[in-house]
Amino acid sequence: MSIQKQVSLAPYTTFKIGGNAHFFCAVASKEELIEAVQFAKQKTLPILVIGGGSNILISDKGFDGLVIKMNIKGIIQKDNILSVGAGEVWDDLVAYVVSTGLYGFENLSSIPGTVGATPVQNIGAYGTEVCQLIKSVHAFDTTTMSYVDLSQDVCAFGYRDSLFKHQKGRYIIIGVNFIANKNGSINIEYKDLKEYFKKEIENKSVITISNVRNAVVSIRAEKLPDWRKWGTAGSFFKNPIISNGAYNELKKTYPDIPCFAEPNNNVKIPLGWILDKVCNIKGLKHGHVRVYEKQALVLISEPGATAQEVAELARMLMDFVKEKTGIDIEGEVEWVN
Numbered sequence: 001m002s003i004q005k006q007v008s009l010a011p012y013t014t015f016k017i018g019g020n021a022h023f024f025c026a027v028a029s030k031e032e033l034i035e036a037v038q039f040a041k042q043k044t045l046p047i048l049v050i051g052g053g054s055n056i057l058i059s060d061k062g063f064d065g066l067v068i069k070m071n072i073k074g075i076i077q078k079d080n081i082l083s084v085g086a087g088e089v090w091d092d093l094v095a096y097v098v099s100t101g102l103y104g105f106e107n108l109s110s111i112p113g114t115v116g117a118t119p120v121q122n123i124g125a126y127g128t129e130v131c132q133l134i135k136s137v138h139a140f141d142t143t144t145m146s147y148v149d150l151s152q153d154v155c156a157f158g159y160r161d162s163l164f165k166h167q168k169g170r171y172i173i174i175g176v177n178f179i180a181n182k183n184g185s186i187n188i189e190y191k192d193l194k195e196y197f198k199k200e201i202e203n204k205s206v207i208t209i210s211n212v213r214n215a216v217v218s219i220r221a222e223k224l225p226d227w228r229k230w231g232t233a234g235s236f237f238k239n240p241i242i243s244n245g246a247y248n249e250l251k252k253t254y255p256d257i258p259c260f261a262e263p264n265n266n267v268k269i270p271l272g273w274i275l276d277k278v279c280n281i282k283g284l285k286h287g288h289v290r291v292y293e294k295q296a297l298v299l300i301s302e303p304g305a306t307a308q309e310v311a312e313l314a315r316m317l318m319d320f321v322k323e324k325t326g327i328d329i330e331g332e333v334e335w336v337n
Ligand SMILES: Cc1cc2nc3c(=O)[nH]c(=O)nc-3n(C[C@H](O)[C@H](O)[C@H](O)COP(=O)(O)OP(=O)(O)OC[C@H]3O[C@@H](n4cnc5c(N)ncnc54)[C@H](O)[C@@H]3O)c2cc1C
Pocket: 014, 048, 049, 050, 051, 052, 053, 054, 055, 056, 070, 086, 111, 112, 113, 114, 115, 116, 117, 118, 120, 121, 122, 123, 124, 125, 164, 171, 172, 173, 174, 224, 225, 226, 227, 232, 233, 234, 235, 334
């Protein structure tokens, strides 16, 4: 395994922005991973593990440590457990499991990035979160320099949240053990899917997991920018979760404000609605960065954009939302500097 110096990180992220990694390596085996971690420990360097770079914003100054690009691959099914290497491309896995008739993954179609990153922010879309599919996460614990299997409950999954976000840098995910369910039912409760399958629902036609995957791929292609073409990391912010009381107060000013029920008397507010209808910022531009015309939660970086410009536009949006609604919004994309 070779460790390179001063490698530009921009091509390793979907934002296509960012400075250099002081040191950089790609690891394709457990042995290479240990070698890389030992290298960083000897030099007391911080480590940043990346997969597809679709949920990070690298600062213009870059990362003054060792960046490890995770390339450990492999898919093995044993009984009802599917063990998948962290470096596998997530959507290739979804396409594969749908083709083999396993239930539960189809709603998470078309999400960019790698398998190893999915537990980190507990990816979710169209009414499904990846934690519903995870039995355990196989990781390398850089504190104890040993391998661990972290069961679903230990991973402390929440809305775009997990243990891996709170113990940053401690665990390097090597693989994920998914539950392989040959029997199950589809979930098309989410508004866009219900609408897509309106006729089939009326006619009581059979809807397969393949149909659901195709629907999700097609809805997403319509709503989200193509990250292969545009600089973006998808939704830049999390949807805020507020108390029922705070929601009822907001409703007095914005009677149409939508919400989704959450546990503990809370509700989740679609932030895209606030940005669009309350703050009216769709299409707003700052330098070489703009708010995506079709979805205000998404920021687009054009050629020449800097991380600084993204951060400034994000700050503006946070301030608008705070001023209009009193809500403090949180980033979904991780800022690396
Ligand atoms: C167009 C677009 C649409 C998107 N839609 C969705 C969506 O619908 N739902 C959703 O939840 N997300 C969505 N995302 C965000 C993103 O795709 C996911 O968060 C994805 O899981 C990130 O994977 P990655 O491999 O690119 O991770 P990276 O961006 O490389 O890393 C993300 C984080 O995970 C850590 N990490 C990565 N690999 C490992 C590992 N092996 N071990 C330990 N830590 C690791 C990194 O250090 C970093 O903290 C979207 C992004 C884009 C660009």
